[in-house]
Amino acid sequence: MSETSISKFETIESAFGAAAGTYDSARRRLVPCFDDFYGTALRFATLDLPEAPHVLDLGAGTGLFSALVAAVRPRAHLTLVDSAEPMLAEATRALSARGVAHEVRHQDLAEPLPHGPYDAVISALAIHHLGDDGKRDLYRRVLGVLAPGGVFVNAEQVAGPTPRLDELYDRWWEDDARARGSGDAELAAARARMAFDRPATAADQVGWLCEAGFTDPACPYAHLRFAVLVGWSPS
Numbered sequence: 001m002s003e004t005s006i007s008k009f010e011t012i013e014s015a016f017g018a019a020a021g022t023y024d025s026a027r028r029r030l031v032p033c034f035d036d037f038y039g040t041a042l043r044f045a046t047l048d049l050p051e052a053p054h055v056l057d058l059g060a061g062t063g064l065f066s067a068l069v070a071a072v073r074p075r076a077h078l079t080l081v082d083s084a085e086p087m088l089a090e091a092t093r094a095l096s097a098r099g100v101a102h103e104v105r106h107q108d109l110a111e112p113l114p115h116g117p118y119d120a121v122i123s124a125l126a127i128h129h130l131g132d133d134g135k136r137d138l139y140r141r142v143l144g145v146l147a148p149g150g151v152f153v154n155a156e157q158v159a160g161p162t163p164r165l166d167e168l169y170d171r172w173w174e175d176d177a178r179a180r181g182s183g184d185a186e187l188a189a190a191r192a193r194m195a196f197d198r199p200a201t202a203a204d205q206v207g208w209l210c211e212a213g214f215t216d217p218a219c220p221y222a223h224l225r226f227a228v229l230v231g232w233s234p235s
Helices: 003-007 012-018 023-030 034-045 064-072 085-097 132-145 163-179 184-194 202-212
Strands: 054-058 077-082 101-106 118-124 146-157 215-223 226-232
Touching: 023 184, 034 064, 034 118, 034 146, 034 215, 034 226, 054 064, 054 132, 064 077, 064 085, 064 118, 077 085, 085 101, 118 132, 132 146, 132 202, 146 202, 163 184, 202 215, 202 226
Parallel strands: 054 077, 054 118, 077 101, 118 146
Antiparallel strands: 146 226, 215 226
């Protein structure tokens, strides 16, 4: 990665705020396993979910994951948390147009979470911006705002299990994104945002979910750099 791409943005908020208008259209190219990845996350997020659930979306961005949940549970009330205001503005426009009950919170994931309790806490491609200690702390705090039996679903970008595999997965990710139509400019912008990434392996994060007190923590889906991590609050 070039020094220019790393220094293009000063903060993660500015990096993702600048991408707000085109983020969703690019995501199918930049997440080559999009359908299986989000489909698995949605399946777990809505498993046994009440008809009118309260759902917290962490690092919600443009609200894509929230919108998918609302399509399955139209009576859901969604709370979206993100540090990039332009992203939340896009989410508000999209969810309001569909009549989805929601509120937004402009805050960082390191700040105290909304109190809940929530039937589900979801996140997609956001928590990897925290360091390992920050992830472990967040997982403990997520458990604290879940209702008994509530589910946590983290559709995440993860590190390869070894440095060699991590480098290989990264190269294949770019190859796959180009095959799906990503050009030099889109990939350069993605690389600039990736300068803020602090991914951990799926195995480590399943262990941290167990350590935090989740029941049945697991990684039911993984494809190279993309994995779905799940766990439940004890009933």
